Amino acid sequence: MPLEQTNLMDHVIATAGGSAAAPDAADRDAPPPAPAPVPVRMPDHRSADPPTLLTAHGCWYPSANPTGEHVAFICDRSGVPQLWSGPARGDGAHVLDGDPDPVTEVSWSPDGRWIAYTSAPGGGEHTRVLVVRPDGTGRQVLAGAEPGSSAHLGCWTRDGTALAVTVAQPSASGSEHTGAGHLPADADGAPAGPGAKAPGAAWSERGGPATLLGAGTANRAPAPDPAAPAQAAAGRPVPDVGPVRSGGLAAYLVDPDGANAPVLLYGEEGAASLRVCDTSPDGRFALVRRGPRGRREALVLDTASGRTTFALHVADGDPWIGRFSADARTVWLRSDTDREFAALLKVRLDEEGAGRAVSVAVERDRSALDLLSVPDHGRWALLAWNVHGATELESVGLPLADEDGGVGPRHRPVLPHEVVTRIAPLERGGLFAALAGSRRRPGIWELDQGLVPARAGWSARDEDAVPPGRPPVRPVPLRCRARDGLTLGGWYYRAPGRDPGRPAPCVIHLHGGPEEQERPVFSPLYHELLGRGLDVFAPDVRGSSGWGRSFVDADLGDGRFAAIDDVADCAAHVVALGYADPVRLGVMGRSYGGYLTMASLVWHPDLFRAGVAVCGMSDFSTFFAGTEPWIAQSATAKYGHPEHDRELLRALSPMSRVDQLRAPVLAVHGEHDTNVPPTESEQFVRAARERGVPARQLTLRNEGHEFLRADNRRLYRRAAADWLERHLDPTPPP
Template identity: 85%
Template sequence: MPLEQTQPVTHALGTAGPAAPPSPAPVPVPLPDHLSADPPTLLTAHGCWYPSADPTGEHVAFICDRAGVPQLWSGPARRPEAHILDGDPDPVTEVSWSPDGRWIAYTSAPGGGEHTRVLVVRPDGTGRQVLAGAEPGSSAHLGCWTRDGAALAVTVAQPSLSGAEHAGAGHLAPDADDAPSTAARTPGTAWSERGGPATLLGPPYVRAAARPLPDPGRVRGGGLAAYLVDPDGAHAPVLLYGEEGAASLRVCDTSADGRLALLRRGPRGRREALVLDTASGRTAFSLHVADGDPWIGRFSADARTLWLRSDTEREFAALLRVRLDGDGRGRDVSVAVERDTSPLDLLNLPDHGRWAVLAWNVHGATELESVRLPPTDPDADAGPVDLGPVHRAVLPHEVVTRVAPLERGGLFAALAGSRRRPGIWELDQGLLPARAGWSARDEDAVPPGRPPVRPVPLRCRARDGLELGGWYYRAPDRDPGRPGPCVIHLHGGPEEQERPVFSPLYHELLGRGLDVFAPDVRGSSGWGRSFVDADLGAGRFAAIDDVADCAAHVVSLGYADPVRLGVMGRSYGGYLTMASLVWHPDLFRAGVAVCGMSDFATFFAGTEPWIAQSATAKYGHPEHDRELLRALSPMSRIDQLRTPVLAVHGEHDTNVPPTESEQFIRAARGRGVPARQLTLRDEGHEFLRADNRKLYRRAAADWLERYLVPHPAP
């Protein structure tokens, strides 16, 4: 794609003519090379994930936590040696090798917080620079490379205006409760400055197509803007698209000639794909797409076909073919590949577009296949897609988390399993797997003497008849006929899904003699759009009841002791944990709430603007649905709390501010309920550092063991 050598020009959404961008263009910042840094102490048990290969397929860049924190590594595909490309302690989250092989782009989180930045480095570790997100308080996210590798797309987020800084003690919170509370903030105060068209119980989400972008100095609600940035610095950044009050924005692909760009935008449950005319800023085509993996599709080599992963007008995401005219407008949409009961999880295509890699979610496990795509024929009549042969892989792990197809054929896949740490495998053109030498061995997954546990799938029915799924882990020394203590673990999202992947937390609990049941309550993905939407609005009360119904089910099976039940979860699962403790106060004997929301009013007032925009589509609007959100907030029923509770939070979490945990723990202590808080230093919403992750899972296991496992009197 040609880059202008002038200042970038932006366009209003769906209109012609210039307008001011919602965020300033990123300014690259060079960084010192890390090559002189002392070599880190390496862990035997480690994970590798998110592979991206060079154009030859002979070298792979990937994320690895062997030095204790997820960092950028690179190594030859078929030899065991590998080296760190960025020695900074900032966790890395995504990786992308440029099509011309000259640069490796990646996203990192300074200090472990939620604000991220996009960097590039040369394959030899030199030339490291921040391309976007270097400004204080700003955030940037990785997009695609142009097909020739001349520019990288990045999304820049306007700095949050909340000004909130969270000071974490880094230890269990003291018993004193004289810290200032945020619960007294006026509900909706910050939201009134954000505006935004998203409502849940009112009109549906509508993109403000004709509204011009405001002056950045007047944007109070935050904005997202997508730029093309030249890593070599020869050309100024080019603004592709901008939106005030946006919930998400990512550039997923550009056509080979640079005329068209594929964008993914919108809040959770309301995502859409946009085909953008890069010259005029006009949206040529749009279509609803599925949640989940943000890399939703790619153009064919001639840009006359767009392949999309979408669940529009269907329960499960499928592979769709969109035929485009010369201006990027959609001529017709047809289903290329679909399954009746399984969603398409991952879609990836090489630049030539002759074949695609498809990862299907089959009740939490993955089925991986490659299909040959038909050549583009713009003059052909619309009709069924005639696909070529299908090759299916025999996988050594249960779940595929990322695929990186190679131009020469074959691919690299990041695999995860219930008894193995995440690793990267190379699959040849027949999809026969071979483990990369720098991935951890399966026998190094857990300490000697503690065998990993394979979970069994469970299905149960909620009180209203909705069928729920999940995975049950039984402590290895448990007598199969004897019920024991059990922890109900609740995933985040709520659109995440419980999948059979290796969990050090679960193995810590199992080693303490605690069973784990990890269910998918309503709102989870993997079971169809209707199941995802079943918790919207007042349906969230039923999701809270699902937790109790899951506990009752494992008790009825004779697995769990009804008087030794615990509940814990992270993010939305942390919210559900707090909610379950106050809605079903006599069911659980202990709880651990991790990064959970305790009051929707203070959550919306304190979270990032783009998080708030996205959250309205799931939970409700903080003004329009204020009474519903108040009724759904655990703080509104804190007088019902009787169960000892531990809260865990990262000090730099700006998705769910630490004050959400603090106010719940403070209120619990005020009622005389045993309650403590663990605040982890240098962590955000995700806990990424090995020492903090160990501290977290041991503190959680200590708390649950104390209240659920009887100990003989001394």
């Protein structure tokens, strides 16, 4: 049977002796880490386009059908990100799912019959995976329909007959938390099962000048790998395997036509992340990304047995880490193993899927590979490089199946905007790219085979992609030095009409992650603040991506105290340059940036006159107790273990120093945020008020950790700008 016609689900079921979910004989009687998803039919969306269409809107996350004639994408013209589809050329885009639930990812099936997408009911963290036919019929929830569950999108099989989904299941006790921050119950007790190590014993050291804090073990559903010696020889520990307990992640193959039962590919107890990124054309292997932040790894799985045949560290960032070649003898990976910046790696596999050789195929000096996309035929790869926050796009030829050479010719198009956020390659050549820039909201461009960009007809023009009234501000890059000598980067936005020789009120804005990076893309929030006469400095403090792996690791352990000092050092730098007024400084940020905002207000109480903390952690103990199990597991790798590192986490928590708070603070939170629960803002605001410090909380309805609805985003921007304008007094003195 030709490779392109092989049905992976048939292959797995047949080779597993007819069982739909049997990774290994030793595990066939054990319950899976999460129940198999049950598809649920939904009403077809047949209404006209939403009645309220925003002129200033964005389009992003393109995915083309096999012919490249139509594109599915996300668009917020209705005020909420929804699934749309349109022709590659010309107008005529239309909504495929008119529900008010925000859409976050899109993937058109290789056979063209289905479009898969992820949505977030209520805007929260419990997402679900749906499919719909290109004409808007046949809509159904493939995974995540069960109460309390969550599902994430994986890849399609190469023939389009099945979709990989990751299912997260709450603890067996229902909504009750178990253990320290949902972590495995053996965190401070005996090992969990056969072969399990003592608590923390399975943790390996990170690269860079980092000290990794303690953690529990990760137990997987597949049986121990006979190829483990090869993994050990590659310099990585072989994970222990034990029985699956509550709070796990599981990857299934689901047939949207319902002809086959879901097939379990892989499961892991206490998992931090899990995504199936690709399957080989012959159905024998799957490429999986798993692991906590800073310790992600790529696994090659034998789909029949569930065994790991190869594993390698891969970079954080975009979860779509790589693809198999057409003959499944090569895996192309985006990885920063043994290096500062992610590059394109070539991994040669033998017939059993074990790694024969790993080599660097394409790399750049002091630039990381952000995005990697390879068409099914595997004749070329599309690479997006992060160059100090901006993107350089590149197309490189790949060797054919019977070749063993390096990459071929390289082509670099000139892009109309600074940052590429998504690449959708076309089998016939060319691609669709989602572009964002400092002077427009995201849009979608088609690049033909000569890589000449042309904006899609239904994607907003540059002049229509920003609110009318005042032009966006193009930021300037700034570098400054922290008190310990580490060089920090960032972008400075000057309010229009401001006298360049007069210091201005300035807001230090801190991004989330902390592994995110400040990039030169249009920010409606910055646009609002600048319109109020407030400058904005958006730095990358230690822990941010884009500046090398050692920089990302520099905030681990007690290095987080230095990250808090970085905020003060950035403020001091813009004051020293004469840009910012030292008595009119504000600080704000979202997620980890919200934590840093609260930390900066209590560690440097006399520096800032006001703060806005958005979805931030105020106490690590309550954060770990309230967040999702897989988020807790991943956060442990970054911040520390809630039991083993209790004293450090207490010392790092803003609540431990709230008596030092002097500046008025506004806290903003989404009501359905289960990443950082709203109680983190509530307790900080309550403590501030008890001490006589002005404090307020804004809770946004039908939002989670991200604010995705236009009316709520507008309310948030205006409330934050009102608060900072009131306390920083941007009116220049006479």
